[in-house]
Amino acid sequence: MPETAPLRSAFYISDSTAITAETLGHSLLTQFEGVHFRQLRIPFVNSAEKAREAASRIEQAAREDGSRPIVFTTLVEPELNRILRGSPGFCISLFETFIAPLEAELGVKSTHTIGRSHSFNDNSDYQDRLEAINFALAHDDGVTMSGLDEANVILVGVSRCGKTPTSIYLAMQFGIKAANYPLIPEDFERGHLPDGLERFRQRMFGLTIQPERLQKIRNERRPNSRYAALDNCRYEVAEAERLMRREGIRWLDSSTKSIEEISTTIMQEIQLERNSF
Known part of the structure; x- marks a missing residue:
């Protein structure tokens, strides 16, 4: 990759391990050639305090890069997502993107349970x-x-x-x-x-x-x-x-x-x- 390629920070943020956010986000970013992504994973963001800390890191990255960081999240709590949206990052909430259409199709409300994708109780x-x-x-x-x-x-x-x-x-x-x-x-x-x-x-x-x-x-x-x-x-x-x-x-x-x-x-x-x- 040429040294002059633009640098963009990519954050993967979750209330659990952030593996899902990273997997899906990385799959999307690989479609864009000519852009160099600095990738950062922030797991276990399960409180407002941790969400604000993540938002602060996004803001710092925006200053250093001179461009908006790309933020992929699988946060379940709407309030935590709102805190991240207050940052200068371009936020993509993967759960919000897919949950509503699935609820409509299945006719069932999601549990909105934190860490559900990696739960092993009764599984x-x-x-x-x-x-x-x-x-x-x-x-x-x-x-x-x-x-x-x-x-x-x-x-x-x-x-x-x-x-x-x-x-x-x-x-x-x-x-x-x-x-x-x-x-x-x-x-x-x-x-x-x-x-x-x-x-x-x-x-x-x-x-x-x-x-x-x-x-x-x-x-x-x-x-x-x-x-x-x-x-x-x-x-x-x-x-x-x-x-x-x-x-x-x-x-x-x-x-x-x-x-x-x-x-x-x-x-x-x-x-x-x-x-x-």
């Missing part, structure tokens, strides 16, 4: 995600074959191609029980999957990666090692793809894809459904 989704995270950690990197019959998906691929972060993301976001198994030279020499994995072939999904990208990642972990050598990375990637092709395992290249894109593709391909709320 099995929270417990499902915790169990899925524990499962992913216990079945990371082929540590154990025990309990794989509970897995919703088993990710396979060479070391450092993105299996672990994808497994954790699937667990945290969707409550999906994901195990992962690294394909290693012994598997290539054997010419087939380990006996303990073969019966789960329909639940498998493979990740591959460009050798040059893999070499860079591995070199950060083990500099100047055989493990990170480009010729070894090329060999492992080629053999892993050959094995997955022979075993009929669906796979994708993770080199230029985000964890979100990889996870969404896996869920679509394996026909997984996220836990409902």
Whole structure:
């Protein structure tokens, strides 16, 4: 991005974690090229005093930037939103934007409950995600074959191609029980999957990666090692793809894809459904 690009502050403000405001706001801001956004998250704004403190920070940013900050909020309390609107920021209340039309469509008044989107009271989704995270950690990197019959998906691929972060993301976001198994030279020499994995072939999904990208990642972990050598990375990637092709395992290249894109593709391909709320 050129150094002369205009700077605008973007605030994500919520009475809870501000993750929802940040996710939605960031998705909108990425549509605007040529503008550099300084992003600031302010969570747990659940009182008038905290709202005024947030408004003060917005005012300070406006002075420093010489332009109006963009403010995304998921505040439930109307009074807190009014305080923020008194600041020089351009305020977008995500809840107010969507709640009224939904109330009209559903014919039901919303609860206007603070922190509702992240509540786990009487909600099995929270417990499902915790169990899925524990499962992913216990079945990371082929540590154990025990309990794989509970897995919703088993990710396979060479070391450092993105299996672990994808497994954790699937667990945290969707409550999906994901195990992962690294394909290693012994598997290539054997010419087939380990006996303990073969019966789960329909639940498998493979990740591959460009050798040059893999070499860079591995070199950060083990500099100047055989493990990170480009010729070894090329060999492992080629053999892993050959094995997955022979075993009929669906796979994708993770080199230029985000964890979100990889996870969404896996869920679509394996026909997984996220836990409902």
